[in-house]
Every structure is written in structure tokens, then in C-alpha cells.
Amino acid sequence: MQSEKTQVRVVIVEDHPLFREGLRLALESADDMLVVGEAETLADLAGAVETGQPQVVVMDLSLPDGSGIEATRRLAEQNPGLSVLVLTMADDDGTLLGALHAGARGYLVKGAGREEVLHAVRTVAAGGAVFGPDVAARIAALVTTGAQRDAERLFPSLTSREVEVLDLVARGHDNRRIARELFVAEKTVRNHITHIFEKLDVATRAEAVARARDAGLGSATPGAAEQGPSDT
Template identity: 90%
Template structure:
């Protein structure tokens, strides 16, 4: 066993007990990684980080008392030497971009293998960035603007922010989730959607979705919940 001084100190933030136990076991199977604390909620996180002084926080994004995105932002702002590795079920572009903007240095989807997780922890602890293969490919597309730039060309009347909102509408997100994804007030989201409807000359959410998908937006999510919220615009 390596001395604690040469080990990567890790805090796990995960509310699912079985997954948390399994993750801790996987991490501590490596001689160079030491789990110094666990948090089930955001309320638990600050004292655990203060006591454990980790180099890496492995962060779930869906927690019972708040968003791991905002927790990531606070951690990276308040602890410049700390690296956050996101390990989550969320596999959509909006969540990925929000995590990166919040300061995460790595992003893995749950289901990643033991060696992949260990490699990611070591990499972010050393100051690097690491992403799963599928995530890395999507980042490359998003970095070049991808479908949104094409949508901006097809919908020149829309602002860049309105294209972002339309993209999330086309994925089936309701206004509340769009506000979380883009860190906007729900009233602001409603205003954006009203302007989008006016500029696209559509009357319902379903019509807006059809126009958006024809332009290549919203391809990653299902149609769940469309129709039920036509009046929210």
C-alpha cells in the first residue's frame, strides 16, 4: 500500500447507497487512490470536503436537495486546486455543456468500467481533463457549433439564446427544465418561447418542435411531454 501522501484523495458525492458503496470499493481497489469522504446530499458536501481535503470530487449531478452542476461551480470557485469528475446518468448535450461551464474537468456516464473511472480520477487529479469516448466526440461537435450554427443560419430572426431554447424545446424539455439547463428564470424562458413562436410564425409547441427538428435541432431526446405543454409559450 502506498503512503497516504502519495495517494489521490477523493470525495464521492452520490445519493444511491449501493452505487456509492460499489464506487468506493472500485476506487480503493487501487493502491494510489484513497476515499477520504462521502456525501449523500449537497448539504453534506461542504463539511466533508473541509475535513477530507480531497484533490478530486466524484460528483453525481442528480441529488435530492439540489443540482450537482451548481455544487461543481461552487467547489471549483472556492477550491482552485480541486478537480471535479462528473459521474452521472445524464447523457444529453445540455447537461454536458452545463457541467463543463461549471468547471468540471471530467465527465463520465454511469456504466463506465472500473479502469476507465480509475484512469479518469488519476487524470483530473494531475490537472488533465478526461471524457468517455462518446462524450469526447460530442464535445468536438459542440465546440464547432454543430447543429446550432446551422439552425442560426436557417432561422436568422432568432438570437443565439433563442436557438438554445428552441433546441431544448425540441428535445421535449418543459420550461422548468430549460430554466435549469440554461440557468435562466422560468419567466425569461417563457418570454424567449413567446418570441420564438412569433418569429417562426407558429402557434403551438408541437409546431415549433417540428420546425426545429427539420433544422437538425433536438435530435437526442424523445417526444415525451410535447403536446401537453403547448400553452406554456
């Protein structure tokens, strides 16, 4: 058995007794975990944190006396060294973004396996961030959507479809792949790119990529070819 000093100290916030007990047993089955407190309600949380001095709080978001998101925000503000790992039934985008904005370092949906939960606790305790596979994919999609909205504001002359095409160009995709991604003909893609070049007043694909990435589109991965107007 490892010494207590090397164990990750955890407080569980969960109002369902059976789930809370199962989670505690799962955590304490690992030698490097120590559950130092449990809270059924937000009212119990402050005392559990003060008494247990945890490194990680595993937080349910649906509690009988308030929102786990607001509790996460308070913990992040009052205990900067404390990491919150959300473990919840809620898997909608609004709840996910709310938890991340509140300062959660990880987000798992209930049903995650024991090893996934243990890995997540260890990761956030070490200062990292961790999300379930489905959650990570949705975060990427939400970030991309946000970047596209920002780009539409920065390039008001472009249509939404043209911003979509510009984003794919900035990712290094050629016209054939863009056509497959958008389920359109290559000729349609070429027309969009011609209009984009005209509206952005650029002469090459590389210039368009640079403008797009400045606006938050595309990726940092190189690969966009430097092509002139004849390659549109």
C-alpha cells in the same frame, strides 16, 4: 501499500448507497486511491471537503437537495486546486455543457468500467481533463456546431450550406470528399465554392481557408491546397 501522501484523495458525492459503496470499493481497490469522504446530499458536501481535503470530487449531478452542476461551480470557485469528475446517468448535451461551463474537469456516464473511472480520477487529479469516448465525440460536435454559428454571424452573406462547405474546405478536404460528406454532386460543391469565393472576395482556396480559420472554422491541420478559381 503506498503511503497516504502519494495517494489521490477522493470525496464521493452520490445519493444511491449501493452505487456509492461500489464506487468506493472500486476506488480503494487501487493502491494509489484513498476515499476520504462521502456525501449523500449537497448539504453534506461542504463538510466532507473540509474534513477530507480531497484532490478530486467524484460528483453525481442528480441529488435530492439540489443540482450537482451548481455544486461543481461553487467548488471550482472556492477551491481552485480541486478537480471535479462528473459521474452521472445524464448524457444529454445540455447537462454536459452545463457541467463543463461549471468547471468539471471530467465527465463520465455511469456504466463506465472500473479502469476507465480510475484513469479518469488519476487524470483530473494531475490537472488534466478526461471524457468518455462518446462524450468526447459529442463535445467535438458541439464545438463544431458553435463554430459554425459564429461563422454564420461573421459571414452573413453566406448561406448555412456555404458555411458548411467552407468549413470542409478549411479542413483540407477536396471537392470529391466534400461531395461525399454532404451527399451532393461534385458540381454542386464547385458551385457553392464559386459563390463563396465571390461573396468573400477571394481568388484562391488558400485565401478562403485563411478567412475560414480566422472565423474558427476548419482545423489547424495543414493540407488545404492553394488553388485558384479554376479549381473551384
